[in-house]
Amino acid sequence: MQINRLSDALGAEIAGLDLSAPVDDATFEQVREAFHAHQVIVFRDQRLTPEQQIAASRRFGELEIHISTRFLLADHPEVLVLSNRKVNGEYVGVENAGDHWHSDLSYKTNPSLGSLLYALEVPEIGGDTEWANQYMAYDSLPQATKDRVAGLRARHTFNRLRNPRVSIPEHHKGEAAQRYATLSPDDAIHPVVRIHPATGRKALFVSPRFTIGIEDVPEAEGQALLDELFAHATRPEFIYRHRWRQGDLLFWDNRCLLHLACRGIPPDQIRHMHRTTVAGDIPY
Numbered sequence: 183m184q185i186n187r188l189s190d191a192l193g194a195e196i197a198g199l200d201l202s203a204p205v206d207d208a209t210f211e212q213v214r215e216a217f218h219a220h221q222v223i224v225f226r227d228q229r230l231t232p233e234q235q236i237a238a239s240r241r242f243g244e245l246e247i248h249i250s251t252r253f254l255l256a257d258h259p260e261v262l263v264l265s266n267r268k269v270n271g272e273y274v275g276v277e278n279a280g281d282h283w284h285s286d287l288s289y290k291t292n293p294s295l296g297s298l299l300y301a302l303e304v305p306e307i308g309g310d311t312e313w314a315n316q317y318m319a320y321d322s323l324p325q326a327t328k329d330r331v332a333g334l335r336a337r338h339t340f341n342r343l344r345n346p347r348v349s350i351p352e353h354h355k356g357e358a359a360q361r362y363a364t365l366s367p368d369d370a371i372h373p374v375v376r377i378h379p380a381t382g383r384k385a386l387f388v389s390p391r392f393t394i395g396i397e398d399v400p401e402a403e404g405q406a407l408l409d410e411l412f413a414h415a416t417r418p419e420f421i422y423r424h425r426w427r428q429g430d431l432l433f434w435d436n437r438c439l440l441h442l443a444c445r446g447i448p449p450d451q452i453r454h455m456h457r458t459t460v461a462g463d464i465p466y
């Protein structure tokens with residue numbers, strides 16, 4: 183097994199590991215160490231059935247069933263389909279997943295530990311994904327900002343209608359009110375800075391997609407602080423941008439990263455992916 187770094191900010195490629203077969207415990211421990219050291223790990227040239235992706239993902243923890251049930255695989259609800267393919271005029275997967283910087287499931291009391299995204303079909307142009315290292319974001323804050331955010335807690339919501347920083351996708355506009363009335367879980371309140379349970383390092387834990395306010399801080403002041411933190415969190419030097427190849431399986435750490443789907447796919451090209459999501463702990 184060979185581990186190659188992908189950027190100064192984060193990311194490593196693990197070569198020579200076939201995840202369609204069981205991975206022995208010693209090798210798996212090396213993978214887990216690489217994951218904690220590099221935050222995103224890339225396995226190239228995989229050929230995985232949904233069962234094999236689920237089995238490989240389960241090595242990292244229990245899997246979540248996403249609240250957008252419409253795009254779960256019928257026989258394997260652990261797999262969420264992300265796709266821009268249309269059949270009979272309807273998308274067959276979530277088309278707009280990741281259109282704003284976020285950490286998966288931070289709207290839940292126990293957000294995700296990490297997510298695995300497997301590329302079945304990739305476009306020739308567009309469809310990249312970016313990750314931003316939130317350890318680096320926290321570490322590089324001015325001391326005065328570190329002091330200011332220490333102990334603060336933020337409110338996260340799934341409901342796009344309650345978040346002026348995000349847009350409603352065109353194909354959801356007609357049904358958005360009903361969609362969010364039925365789909366939205368209660369808000370979650372999390373520390374603005376969390377401690378990674380495995381590494382002990384501090385990471386910023388707010389995002390434009392899900393974080394809508396700071397608790398016990400006047401509204402305008404809280405929004406100004408969020409604007410400042412969001413601008414800082416996604417500075418170019420914290421980012422790794424991935425150009426997908428068919429057969430890539432990426433595993434990323436939601437506890438210390440934000441990510442963004444860069445989109446820009448020509449309308450005649452298809453990007454079709456399977457996501458599994460590993461459950462995580464309550465942030466502290």
Ligand SMILES: O=C(O)CCC(=O)C(=O)O
Pocket residue numbers: 264279280281286297309310311441442443444455457
């Ligand atoms: O499709 C992508 O590039 C990112 C998807 C994403 O943001 C997600 O699954 O949470």
